[in-house]
Amino acid sequence: MDSAEPSVREFMNSPSVEYLKKNPQTVAALCTVLAFVGIPGAASALSLVNLIGPAEVLLPIVMVMAAPVAEAA
Numbered sequence: 184m185d186s187a188e189p190s191v192r193e194f195m196n197s198p199s200v201e202y203l204k205k206n207p208q209t210v211a212a213l214c215t216v217l218a219f220v221g222i223p224g225a226a227s228a229l230s231l232v233n234l235i236g237p238a239e240v241l242l243p244i245v246m247v248m249a250a251p252v253a254e255a256a
Contacts, residue, residue: 210245211237
């Protein structure tokens with residue numbers, strides 16, 4: 184996590200859907216990190232984000248994947 188983008192580190196300190204809504208560029212960066220660490224479904228979510236952008240419909244899915252990583256960080 185130390186090498187992650189500052190926005191991802193900030194999000195991981197207190198993960199919330201509101202933060203992702205206000206910072207949509209963080210969604211792609213976060214999905215990249217989650218896919219890198221091997222969270223199931225993160226690579227698919229990253230593909231969707233790259234294809235359609237950080238749609239709000241993906242935010243709950245991203246939150247479910249990020250929660251275990253945020254607790255460990």
